[in-house]
Amino acid sequence: MSHLTIAASxxxxxxxxxxxxxxxxxxxxxxxxxxxxxASYTIALHLEKGTIQLNNDGTVQIKALDVVWxxxxxxxxxxxxxxxxxxxxxxxxxxxxCLVGIPDIHIGGPICIPLNLSELVSEISEIRARLDARYFxxxxxxxxxxxxxxEFAGKPNKWRIFIDPDFVSVDPIDIxxxxxxxxxxxxxxxxxxxxxxxxxxxxxxxLMAFLAPVVEIVKGVMDIFDSVEDFIQxxxxxxxxxxxxxxxxxxxxxANKYPIYQFEDPYPILTDGxxxxxxxxxxxxxxxVTSQEMIVxxxxx
Amino acid sequence: xxxxxxxxxxxxxxxxxxGALTMLGAIVHRFEKPGEYRGTVRRGDDIENVFYLxxxxxxxxxxxxxxxxxxxxxxxRQGDAADCCCPKPAExxxxxxxxxxxxxxxxxxxxxxxxxxxxxxxSEDTPVFNSTLLDDGQIFSARILRPxxxxxxxxxxxxxxxxxxxxxxxxxxxxxxxxPLRVVVTEGGFDPERMDLQPxxxxxxxxxxxxxxxxxxERTGEDRGGEERTGDERAERRRRPRAE
Numbered sequence: 001m002s003h004l005t006i007a008a009s010x011x012x013x014x015x016x017x018x019x020x021x022x023x024x025x026x027x028x029x030x031x032x033x034x035x036x037x038x039a040s041y042t043i044a045l046h047l048e049k050g051t052i053q054l055n056n057d058g059t060v061q062i063k064a065l066d067v068v069w070x071x072x073x074x075x076x077x078x079x080x081x082x083x084x085x086x087x088x089x090x091x092x093x094x095x096x097x098c099l100v101g102i103p104d105i106h107i108g109g110p111i112c113i114p115l116n117l118s119e120l121v122s123e124i125s126e127i128r129a130r131l132d133a134r135y136f137x138x139x140x141x142x143x144x145x146x147x148x149x150x151e152f153a154g155k156p157n158k159w160r161i162f163i164d165p166d167f168v169s170v171d172p173i174d175i176x177x178x179x180x181x182x183x184x185x186x187x188x189x190x191x192x193x194x195x196x197x198x199x200x201x202x203x204x205x206x207l208m209a210f211l212a213p214v215v216e217i218v219k220g221v222m223d224i225f226d227s228v229e230d231f232i233q234x235x236x237x238x239x240x241x242x243x244x245x246x247x248x249x250x251x252x253x254x255a256n257k258y259p260i261y262q263f264e265d266p267y268p269i270l271t272d273g274x275x276x277x278x279x280x281x282x283x284x285x286x287x288x289v290t291s292q293e294m295i296v297x298x299x300x301x
Numbered sequence: 302x303x304x305x306x307x308x309x310x311x312x313x314x315x316x317x318x319x320g321a322l323t324m325l326g327a328i329v330h331r332f333e334k335p336g337e338y339r340g341t342v343r344r345g346d347d348i349e350n351v352f353y354l355x356x357x358x359x360x361x362x363x364x365x366x367x368x369x370x371x372x373x374x375x376x377x378r379q380g381d382a383a384d385c386c387c388p389k390p391a392e393x394x395x396x397x398x399x400x401x402x403x404x405x406x407x408x409x410x411x412x413x414x415x416x417x418x419x420x421x422x423x424s425e426d427t428p429v430f431n432s433t434l435l436d437d438g439q440i441f442s443a444r445i446l447r448p449x450x451x452x453x454x455x456x457x458x459x460x461x462x463x464x465x466x467x468x469x470x471x472x473x474x475x476x477x478x479x480x481p482l483r484v485v486v487t488e489g490g491f492d493p494e495r496m497d498l499q500p501x502x503x504x505x506x507x508x509x510x511x512x513x514x515x516x517x518x519e520r521t522g523e524d525r526g527g528e529e530r531t532g533d534e535r536a537e538r539r540r541r542p543r544a545e
Contacts, residue, residue: 085501099401194304199312202446206446206469208472209469210477211472213475
């Protein structure tokens with residue numbers, strides 16, 4: 001039987017969880033090449049909301065946790081197939097197309113489309129976790145220090161209780177239809193911006209007239225299956241693997257970076273008065289939950 | 302993002318001359334007699350380069366593509382805009398079947414080229430082909446990009462014609478020019494005498510008589526059409542969601 005039992009109600013646990021949640025931030029930039037196009041991103045995010053449920057099987061369920069994208073910048077670059085001034089046939093070949101013809105004139109080049117999707121909100125639909133108590137020795141604590149010296153140096157040992165996820169389930173990033181329109185407009189603008197400023201008006205007119213509708217250009221180059229917004233959703237979630245990144249960093253934050261609670265070891269039990277506190281060593285700390293509360297048990301000595 | 306590299310000559314010129322080829326004009330000639338031919342690429346009175354054409358019954362080539370700009374060394378070398386790209390010796394030799402055709406065209410630069418060809422045998426100095434004077438069986442093809450009205454004249458004959466080029470449709474309309482218009486050039490003139498083209502539509506002059514075809518702008522619709530088009534575009538864009 002344990003010498004020590006500490007309990008925290010579900011409500012108290014929720015308050016502790018909010019501190020862990022609010023302590024989370026993340027930022028990253030990366031990119032990749034995907035055949036006909038390349039893409040890069042810059043992200044920064046934090047977490048909001050979320051509901052807690054403690055279960056009698058010792059699991060903690062966190063649901064409807066919002067991922068707020070403080071920054072979500074996406075840049076997609078592809079080789080614009082270009083403007084083509086079509087050629088024509090001068091002498092047809094009765095058996096095989098054209099015997100003598102004027103070739104097409106191709107003018108093309110790379111274009112990049114920047115897309116700012118900041119302020120989007122996606123959701124972690126569920127985290128299922130268990131509590132895990134681990135003993136922590138501050139790396140700054142010198143081996144020769146006593147517990148008292150370590151405390152005076154601000155580097156006492158600790159027992160830390162983490163929410164250790166079994167899994168983190170992230171919903172696909174929902175891209176609104178307006179983003180599809182925005183992307184197409186940006187592609188149009190980028191194509192126009194390719195044209196040199198010295199080009200006479202009629203030349204711009206005719207080159208732009210040759211182009212197929214932007215959505216066909218985009219779909220053709222990037223092999224888009226459905227809508228542009230579906231493509232962007234797949235690009236972010238799967239190809240750039242932002243969903244995987246979120247799962248990993250959120251799990252790591254809860255499991256390793258930010259304990260829900262921690263106890264000093266030795267634990268101070270009498271702190272009032274002019275003398276140094278009386279402390280007791282804690283051993284075999286365990287943390288568990290029931291549907292009502294979090295329970296921490298341990299031994300003294 | 303850098304701008305596209307567009308040859309300014311493509312849009313700078315406003316007229317065409319079969320005797321001074323540019324990117325928008327080309328000539329087709331059939332060399333029916335087998336043998337070796339020597340050609341000179343000229344700009345005005347200056348000889349830019351020499352090339353050789355072998356008309357060989359054994360040749361599988363049905364259309365010899367002879368780029369006068371490349372022969373003249375006026376195209377920039379890949380990755381080195383400062384130097385011209387001078388053709389290697391092998392690039393100045395062409396072959397074609399007697400039943401095929403030679404296509405003389407200009408792929409870049411200001412142009413203004415003509416071609417003079419004779420038999421390669423030095424003892425035979427009779428000119429065989431001179432692009433400044435087209436004759437029966439030869440073809441001049443033209444492509445006009447700038448909207449407007451033009452005069453068409455055969456400076457070696459009496460032919461006169463009127464030509465209009467329409468304005469391009471809206472951006473992103475997937476516009477494709479119609480099939481080229483064929484015009485027969487005879488002693489009496491052009492048939493048809495009135496040519497109405499869409500932008501970039503081909504124009505093929507099939508010569509039946511001596512000809513040098515000169516196309517000159519009379520009134521280009523660029524400014525007028527450009528303003529209206531820009532206004533239409535602005536109105537169209539105002540109706541659509543704007544990019545941030």
